[in-house]
Amino acid sequence: MYVGSTGAAGVMQLVIEVLQNALDEALAGKATRIDVTVDAQGRWTVEDDGRGMPLDMHASGRPIPEVLVSELHAGGKFKEGAYTLPGGLHGVGLTCVNALSAEFTLDVRRGGQLWSGGWAEGRRVAPFQRAGDATSTGTRVSFRPDPTIFGAERADPQVVERWLRSQCWLTAGLTCTLNHPGGSVSFSSDDGLAGFARWLGGAHELVHADPIVTTAAAGAADVQVDAALLWTRAFAEEVVCFVNHVHTPLGGAHADGFRAAVGHALTRYARETRLLDPTEPLDGSDAMEGLVAVLSVRMRDPHFEGQTKTRLLDTAAGQAVEAAVGAALAAWLRAHPTDAAAIVGRAIEASRARTASRRASERARYERVEHLVDKEIYRQQFGIRSKNWHTSADWITNRGLLGLHGGSSKMSEDAVILDVCCGSGVVGASFRGKVGRIIGLDLTPEMVALASTRLDEVILGDVYEIPFPDNTFDGVCNREVLHLLPQPERPLSEIFRVIKPGGQFVVGQWVPFSAVDGPWMFQVVKKKQPLFVNNLYDEDMRALLDGAGFINVTTEEFLQWEDIDNWIATWETPPLHRHQIKDLYVHAPQEVRDVHPFEISATGAIRDCWRWVIYSAFKPG
Amino acid sequence: MSTTSSLPAARYVQPALKETLTCEQLESSFRDEAMAATECAYFARIAEIEGEPEMARALRELAEQHTINARGSLDLLMRAREPLTGRPFGNTRSNVAALSAFYGGDAEAQQNRSRTARNEGFSDISSWFTSLSRLRHAHSERLAALLTKAEPTDP
Numbered sequence: 001m002y003v004g005s006t007g008a009a010g011v012m013q014l015v016i017e018v019l020q021n022a023l024d025e026a027l028a029g030k031a032t033r034i035d036v037t038v039d040a041q042g043r044w045t046v047e048d049d050g051r052g053m054p055l056d057m058h059a060s061g062r063p064i065p066e067v068l069v070s071e072l073h074a075g076g077k078f079k080e081g082a083y084t085l086p087g088g089l090h091g092v093g094l095t096c097v098n099a100l101s102a103e104f105t106l107d108v109r110r111g112g113q114l115w116s117g118g119w120a121e122g123r124r125v126a127p128f129q130r131a132g133d134a135t136s137t138g139t140r141v142s143f144r145p146d147p148t149i150f151g152a153e154r155a156d157p158q159v160v161e162r163w164l165r166s167q168c169w170l171t172a173g174l175t176c177t178l179n180h181p182g183g184s185v186s187f188s189s190d191d192g193l194a195g196f197a198r199w200l201g202g203a204h205e206l207v208h209a210d211p212i213v214t215t216a217a218a219g220a221a222d223v224q225v226d227a228a229l230l231w232t233r234a235f236a237e238e239v240v241c242f243v244n245h246v247h248t249p250l251g252g253a254h255a256d257g258f259r260a261a262v263g264h265a266l267t268r269y270a271r272e273t274r275l276l277d278p279t280e281p282l283d284g285s286d287a288m289e290g291l292v293a294v295l296s297v298r299m300r301d302p303h304f305e306g307q308t309k310t311r312l313l314d315t316a317a318g319q320a321v322e323a324a325v326g327a328a329l330a331a332w333l334r335a336h337p338t339d340a341a342a343i344v345g346r347a348i349e350a351s352r353a354r355t356a357s358r359r360a361s362e363r364a365r366y367e368r369v370e371h372l373v374d375k376e377i378y379r380q381q382f383g384i385r386s387k388n389w390h391t392s393a394d395w396i397t398n399r400g401l402l403g404l405h406g407g408s409s410k411m412s413e414d415a416v417i418l419d420v421c422c423g424s425g426v427v428g429a430s431f432r433g434k435v436g437r438i439i440g441l442d443l444t445p446e447m448v449a450l451a452s453t454r455l456d457e458v459i460l461g462d463v464y465e466i467p468f469p470d471n472t473f474d475g476v477c478n479r480e481v482l483h484l485l486p487q488p489e490r491p492l493s494e495i496f497r498v499i500k501p502g503g504q505f506v507v508g509q510w511v512p513f514s515a516v517d518g519p520w521m522f523q524v525v526k527k528k529q530p531l532f533v534n535n536l537y538d539e540d541m542r543a544l545l546d547g548a549g550f551i552n553v554t555t556e557e558f559l560q561w562e563d564i565d566n567w568i569a570t571w572e573t574p575p576l577h578r579h580q581i582k583d584l585y586v587h588a589p590q591e592v593r594d595v596h597p598f599e600i601s602a603t604g605a606i607r608d609c610w611r612w613v614i615y616s617a618f619k620p621g
Numbered sequence: 622m623s624t625t626s627s628l629p630a631a632r633y634v635q636p637a638l639k640e641t642l643t644c645e646q647l648e649s650s651f652r653d654e655a656m657a658a659t660e661c662a663y664f665a666r667i668a669e670i671e672g673e674p675e676m677a678r679a680l681r682e683l684a685e686q687h688t689i690n691a692r693g694s695l696d697l698l699m700r701a702r703e704p705l706t707g708r709p710f711g712n713t714r715s716n717v718a719a720l721s722a723f724y725g726g727d728a729e730a731q732q733n734r735s736r737t738a739r740n741e742g743f744s745d746i747s748s749w750f751t752s753l754s755r756l757r758h759a760h761s762e763r764l765a766a767l768l769t770k771a772e773p774t775d776p
Contacts, residue, residue: 285672519749
């Protein structure tokens with residue numbers, strides 16, 4: 001399968017293929033507009049104002065455009081000299097789109113003539129022939145992906161919007177328009193990659209005001225390298241890479257060369273200027289923290305891993321990028337000492353935070369079972385995370401998930417409940433209107449302050465030693481905490497102790513889908529959260545509740561899609577781990593993919609489906 | 622005149638490999654090569670992320686070499702026993718049977734490791750071993766089901 005998937009990613013690849021053909025006209029300096037329309041039925045139409053495909057006759061006796069859309073490796077761009085640096089699927093693009101479409105039409109305006117033809121499931125239904133006169137030039141491709149191949153899967157207009165937006169920054173003088181059922185949007189840019197980097201920086205606080213822009217032809221392979229770099233105060237890095245305007249979400253040689261250039265340039269500058277102690281380490285990944293960047297490489301005959309061009313293989317391109325970006329960045333740092341000090345300071349800060357995070361993980365374990373957890377580590381982490389708690393992950397404020405917690409209540413309207421490890425208090429607040437009074441308990445002063453805006457009363461305290469007498473509450477609620485607590489039996493026995501006989505305990509926890517995705521998920525979560533100690537399966541949760549003395553356990557399940565890129569953009573996750581988490585998704589074993597749904601979009605963004613189980617249990621009356 | 626040699630054909634007789642020190646050392650070599658292959662490939666990716674592409678390339682090439690070497694040791698071990706279980710192996714049925722037996726036995730071993738880690742205060746490592754134990758069970762069942770399905774049925 002040349003498009004890589006029969007899911008939404010495959011449909012997106014079809015759209016990108018047609019767009020890439022239009023873009024090639026713009027890159028050749030022959031088109032200034034690309035207009036894209038998608039209708040409610042999922043039909044995509046892409047129109048450019050380029051020269052229009054050549055209407056000459058092919059050696060087979062048919063018009064060239066007809067051959068282009070119905071025969072593999074017949075692309076006109078593969079005739080010597082037609083395009084200097086083409087994108088697309090090596091001459092199979094339009095043929096693939098046609099073969100995988102329920103309907104496909106092609107209109108070409110060239111030399112004062114309009115020619116049209118139609119296909120269905122790759123078979124010609126209307127011959128490609130002259131249909132009238134034309135006063136302009138250009139090519140228009142319209143297609144509806146075949147539902148017998150792709151089912152109801154659709155390409156996401158937002159991803160297409162990002163593609164068009166990107167190409168306008170990469171291509172001077174290009175205007176793109178996207179019309180979709182939700183509205184219409186148009187893009188053009190006169191500030192190139194600098195504008196792209198500013199857009200990637202978004203609302204983040206910036207370390208320096210203006211992007212660092214480099215442009216150079218480098219290396220024996222005659223590679224043109226353009227880049228824009230902008231450091232922010234965010235935790236995650238975002239480097240968007242292109243080869244001949246094709247986005248390479250998995251990076252490759254050019255991305256590796258870029259990382260090397262940035263790491264080496266910052267380390268060298270830091271040591272030269274004595275900002276960094278000679279014995280203090282500074283990893284390349286520290287230098288990249290908070291960096292948003294665009295890297296565009298143009299080269300002849302690039303080699304990719306896979307037909308969909310997700311990863312560049314050419315080592316020479318990597319060396320060219322490393323040389324070009326390294327030299328330009330080193331010169332920029334020397335010429336801008338104030339900004340350079342801020343950027344290097346940011347990297348040193350990242351390095352020290354990484355070391356602190358690793359030490360936190362080491363200190364969080366018991367040396368012996370009777371020792372208590374180092375509570376200060378929890379306070380520190382959640383104190384920092386409280387600053388953007390509600391935007392740091394989707395699950396925290398997901399209404400459906402919260403609704404299942406409050407909705408599990410079997411307590412009376414005057415019941416008093418305790419929200420244990422309450423965080424910002426959203427779980428306790430989901431019981432509002434169902435019980436009489438909601439009290440919160442949390443270890444972190446910052447979280448206590450947050451929860452105080454939602455709950456009736458919030459106490460600073462520890463779940464291992466709940467500061468209330470036996471049989472105090474009609475119920476207790478809690479969510480996604482037990483996996484962070486060594487010896488979870490102990491907090492559970494404390495919870496059991498403070499619930500009145502007959503009282504209810506409601507606890508939500510994500511769990512693996514099966515034994516097969518358990519170790520994979522362990523690695524994902526452990527790399528994100530160093531305090532993670534219990535990979536709790538459904539059977540573990542039931543055994544814990546049973547062991548604590550709870551009875552009448554019932555459950556509700558909830559599937560929630562989490563934005564992984566956002567979830568891992570957090571203080572406690574070091575840059576190396578963010579990359580490794582993405583690798584775990586990209587290279588997930590097929591066995592895992594079969595049981596655990598997740599999506600990687602054409603831009604490389606990852607969404608994971610988490611299996612939540614909400615347990616309701618009772619203390620015997 | 623005949624040119625055929627009157628000497629008998631050379632015969633090279635080796636002792637049985639099983640239960641020899643050489644067999645044990647071959648198993649050790651296999652383990653080392655397999656471990657080194659995993660480490661090199663993993664470290665190569667870390668080198669890429671840390672912006673060290675030359676070291677990454679070298680490590681990837683070493684990983685390829687270790688993988689080939691591990692397979693070389695495994696080929697020689699086919700004369701004796703499968704190193705994880707001590708069972709005979711070589712063709713697909715016997716290979717799968719050996720792995721199925723390994724997974725079944727290792728599920729219990731991982732559970733024991735989990736208990737040790739927990740007793741020594743390493744909650745996360747204990748949980749990791751438990752997760753592996755469950756996966757071993759699942760893999761053992763998967764391969765056992767395949768073997769059952771592949772059994773020839775009586776007419």
